[in-house]
Amino acid sequence: MNAIPRLLMDLALVLGVGTLTGLLFRRLKLPLVLGYVLAGMLVGPHVPVPLVADEHNVKTLADLGVILLMFGVGLKFSMADLWTVRTVAVPGALVQMCVATGLGFLLGQILGLSLA
Numbered sequence: 001m002n003a004i005p006r007l008l009m010d011l012a013l014v015l016g017v018g019t020l021t022g023l024l025f026r027r028l029k030l031p032l033v034l035g036y037v038l039a040g041m042l043v044g045p046h047v048p049v050p051l052v053a054d055e056h057n058v059k060t061l062a063d064l065g066v067i068l069l070m071f072g073v074g075l076k077f078s079m080a081d082l083w084t085v086r087t088v089a090v091p092g093a094l095v096q097m098c099v100a101t102g103l104g105f106l107l108g109q110i111l112g113l114s115l116a
Contacts, residue, residue: 010057014043 018039025035040062041047045055082089 006054007057007060010043010054011061014039014058014061017043 018036021035021039021042022032023035025032025038040058044058
């Protein structure tokens with residue numbers, strides 16, 4: 001058992017638990033993403049379940065998962081579709097950026113952070 005690197009064991013654990021929760025959520029007709037989130041919680045270090053994998057490996061696998069997710073989103077990204085919703089998307093994005101920046105600044109002031 002020591003011959004198998006810990007990262008490969010954690011990868012097998014994450015994929016196995018993700019598959020099981022995905023199948024369960026598909027059978028329950030719930031979004032698969034919720035099943036994958038539950039799998040991440042079960043495998044992660046913050047839930048007292050005996051499935052806990054190495055925290056560093058779980059973070060590495062989570063980063064890899066985000067990279068693959070963004071790659072998949074990029075494959076389906078269409079400039080033509082974006083152009084058709086530009087009248088809603090552009091103003092919405094500008095408002096969202098301004099609100100998020102303002103709220104972040106306000107929270108920083110409340111917490112006593114300086115501008116420098």
